[in-house]
Amino acid sequence: MFQPKPLNIFNQVILDGYILPSKYILGPAIKIVLLLTSAYGSAFQLSWMSFYLFSNCRYTSKILLLEFSFHTTDVINLLFTCLVIVFGFNMDHFREFISTIQLLHIETDSFAVRKIKRNRRIIQALLSVAFTIYMTLYIITAKGLSIHTDNPFVFILRCFHAGLFRFGSLFHLNMICNICFCLKAAFNQINSQIANLNKLSDQSFGHLFHKIRDLRQKYSYAVRSTQSAEQLFRYYITRFYMEYFAFVTMNIVMSFGRKTRFDSSWFLYMLIDAILFILLTYNLVSVNNLSRKGMEDLYELSFKLNTFESCHENDIFIARMALSDVGFTFANLFTINNSFITSLFTLSLTIIITLASFIYQ
Template sequence: MSLPTSPNPSKEILLDGFMLPSKYILGSVTKIFLLFTFACFSAFKMVYYSICDLPLCNYTTKISVFKCLHVTLAIIISSLKVLMILFGFDLNYFKRFISTMELLSIAPERSALRTIKRNRQLNLIILSMTFIGYSTLRIRYRLASIQNLFEATLLILCDIFIEFGLAFLLNMICNICICLKAAFKEINSKIADLNETPKQVFNSFDEIRNLRKRYSYAVRATKHADKLFRYFIAIFYIEYFAYNNLNIVRSFGLKTQIDSLWLFVMLSLTIHLLILTYNLVSVNNLSRQGLEDLYELSFKLNSLHLYHENEIFMARMALSDVGFTFANLFTINNSFITSMFSLSLTIIIALTSLIYR
């Protein structure tokens, strides 16, 4: 006897794998947690750099100029993080994402569920390793460079809590991307199954319409997730490329040595960049993967109604730019990543030529 099916992915699947228990993730605990870690300590760091480090900046040497740029950049990034948590992170979009995903009524196979669980565990392991390594080096650096133990302790707490908040947000967005990828993969798989149906027996109008409806729910869920994370994504990319550009340009200077801590920080940020970018770009790519199957399917349709329904589905998939965005300005896809690296390389070459010629 077969068991009755229920809409899937279920709420348990969607809420599994986060750093907070699933019963708290949709409540106010998540916002309070991020306010305490990401926002509060970012605000303290911003104030500390503004009062203690920024007034000491001088522009007599190139090395001192880069140090001042790092301080200024740290203040700007910290202030953006505070503003993002206060005004740009609305958990109502996460609740809408969950409710929309439940409408998909897609039941992943056991192998797909194992893949979801394995990807979540892999992301969590990588984020945990970078967090532990970053925190350890940060503690050693602060204790070695700051004589005042109280001041060093406060800065260590800032570094650890901000990094933990970052790991939480990265884990959260990667888990959402994993669920979206599973949804689009299931839809693409069913489109491929329809395409393999022999022409003489293919006359299912309801199947195409049902898949089109599910695809619409997946697109809507992606939009809700994007509204939740678009500003975090923008700040993350700005922080990575800004620090990366400054450190690379600085490394070209004569007798310039980059601290091993900064190298590890950039390595950690690069790992985070790869994890985040892979998941974001995968959602965009999978959202159009079924287009070729839909086009081939049109040759097998034996009804004007079926052909019209398939045309609507093809237009929806071809014309919709589905995915996460950079502050609602650009969609994170292959072209965006290529453009970002090209722009970064151009800035590095220009600054290097300007400063060290």
């Protein structure tokens, strides 16, 4: 059975980009940050929202019932977030990811390293802007809604915990995107080497046989790295998609009944969430797509192989790519790919039309 390489040499390319200094990445620092932000912020927000629901629940109309459902979903999401951080975030999977992907030596590919660093700068800038806009909007809207009910201390406390929760969520999102950058670089490196096999002038039996076997081993390392990352973030990704589509569905349904002027704050909230959704989904789907990109080159290579051993190695490689559904999953039930996102949008649209017809008929 495959055994990961011990973590004796830190790979700076892989360990950078997680907001925290790289020397703290493999210790308990990440779990502590998430406990102090997402878990603690969720616990406070959960207490506040539960009190709000019990003291303000009304069932006098369908619209009020929808708003109550919206806040109930918020409470469930906060509870799920807290449980995910406390029980569903295992740093052993992260260490396995680091130790396995180091075997691919992606730091030796200067083009891949430049691309990873550029993507890290872009994602960190976008997340910083998103956090700033979110907190500005939260302070403005919360102040307008609670100016007659909350004293300044409670208001500041609510803003502080909302900021903690949002920072923890964006910190988690940054981790996933950063890991996806490394996985995409690994699969791109393998796919590039597969494509180069078709261009080599040396088509001798020994050369092709050993090159294909070496690439199969690298592909196995990349797949195992992806599996470790998937196990680490499985529950967070599940929570993210459940939260996003639940809130988008109810926000759109409630917007049909708006009788006032255009709400710019509501639009900005929706825009920020959509941008974060696109960032995460694009990177998750890209990992799945790149894991199968080399199949066509392997098929073309089969025409140039004239020995049983080389053909057998190539057939095994093609079968592995075709049958392995590599990537991140939704609750270990569905792989995050193009079909999954399309199905989720279709389901959400159906629910929106059904709810709108029921409420506003």
